[in-house]
Amino acid sequence: MNTSPDLRPDLSLSFLITPDRFRTSLRDLPALPAAVQDIILTLGREDIGAAEVADHLSHDPALSAKTLRLANSSFYGMSRQVGSIPDAITILGLRTVRTMVLAAGMTERFQVAREAGFDLRAFWRHAVGAALVGQGLARELHMDTDIGFTVGLLHDIGRVALACMFPEEYAHVLMHQRTLDLLPIDAEHAALGTDHAAMGGLLAEHWHFSPVVVEAITHHHAPALHHGPGLVGLAHLADAFSHALGLSGQEDEMVPPTPPEVWGAMAPGAQASMRLFTQVEHEFDDICQALHV
Structure with a gap:
């Protein structure tokens, strides 16, 4: 007689996750910062201006601080301290700063x-x-x-x-x-x-x-x-x-x-x-x- 434990998962309806159940539960997920949502909408756009991105971030000091900490990491090899989001955009480029904001915003949300x-x-x-x-x-x-x-x-x-x-x-x-x-x-x-x-x-x-x-x-x-x-x-x-x-x-x-x-x-x-x-x-x-x- 086989006495080994049954390792099959419990496929009861309470455990199954359908697309509709997932979409319904999205309201329980922490909202992304407004600045990150705005940045997401600009990914791939070439007509976005530096002032627009800086303005989005100006309303979220915590996200701005984390973005600047990332800009000043040795990864980017800056010879001087980057003190503001406009400075970061000028020195590192708008596209790079957008990905920084995305990384900084995502990693603190969940x-x-x-x-x-x-x-x-x-x-x-x-x-x-x-x-x-x-x-x-x-x-x-x-x-x-x-x-x-x-x-x-x-x-x-x-x-x-x-x-x-x-x-x-x-x-x-x-x-x-x-x-x-x-x-x-x-x-x-x-x-x-x-x-x-x-x-x-x-x-x-x-x-x-x-x-x-x-x-x-x-x-x-x-x-x-x-x-x-x-x-x-x-x-x-x-x-x-x-x-x-x-x-x-x-x-x-x-x-x-x-x-x-x-x-x-x-x-x-x-x-x-x-x-x-x-x-x-x-x-x-x-x-x-x-x-x-």
């Missing part, structure tokens, strides 16, 4: 209930690593580096959203993941009937991100099926490389498999990869320290 068992610090450290990889890969592939940073930072945003809105259900996911040594996305499918990529796409839509960013977040675990050699593939590789570098600090970090066709089309060669990895590792601690993650 609070996860203790019962979820979710390691928020490890989550953001992995996300920062993926953002740096995404930025570097975009540079190698002659893609938009700001969008590369953005999709790297936010590719897994559905995980923290699920853990915030459904702490009991996500604790069940994490238990199932540890018990069967699964990738998070596989544990989510088994326990919730959905996954963080699909829910992250819904959240990105709710925040009015551009369709290409929504697509990259939604499909970063299935790049071969969704325009792999492009932003979806970039998000996938940023995720995989950040896991491979072990930047989250978690002992059980797993690297998701990359389809050969995506690897062949987008992965940099050995020399470029080593250059990228060295750069990311050099920049990583400074960015995390500035963002307090």
Whole structure:
């Protein structure tokens, strides 16, 4: 007689998370700062002016301070102190400051209930690593580096959203993941009937991100099926490389498999990869320290 414990997840209706249930629960998610929402709407726009961005930030002193701390981190190598948002825009450029605001605003918004068992610090450290990889890969592939940073930072945003809105259900996911040594996305499918990529796409839509960013977040675990050699593939590789570098600090970090066709089309060669990895590792601690993650 088989006496081993039943490790199958509880697929009761109370644990299943449908798109409608997720959308309904979005009201329980902490609102983004108004300045971050405004910045999101400007991503990809070339007609936005420095004065407009500075004005958005002037209404949020805490976010401005965190953005300036990031601007003055050794990552940017400034020879003098950056004292104001207009100075940061002048010295570093408007596009760079927009991604700073996004990173500063996102990393302080989410609070996860203790019962979820979710390691928020490890989550953001992995996300920062993926953002740096995404930025570097975009540079190698002659893609938009700001969008590369953005999709790297936010590719897994559905995980923290699920853990915030459904702490009991996500604790069940994490238990199932540890018990069967699964990738998070596989544990989510088994326990919730959905996954963080699909829910992250819904959240990105709710925040009015551009369709290409929504697509990259939604499909970063299935790049071969969704325009792999492009932003979806970039998000996938940023995720995989950040896991491979072990930047989250978690002992059980797993690297998701990359389809050969995506690897062949987008992965940099050995020399470029080593250059990228060295750069990311050099920049990583400074960015995390500035963002307090």
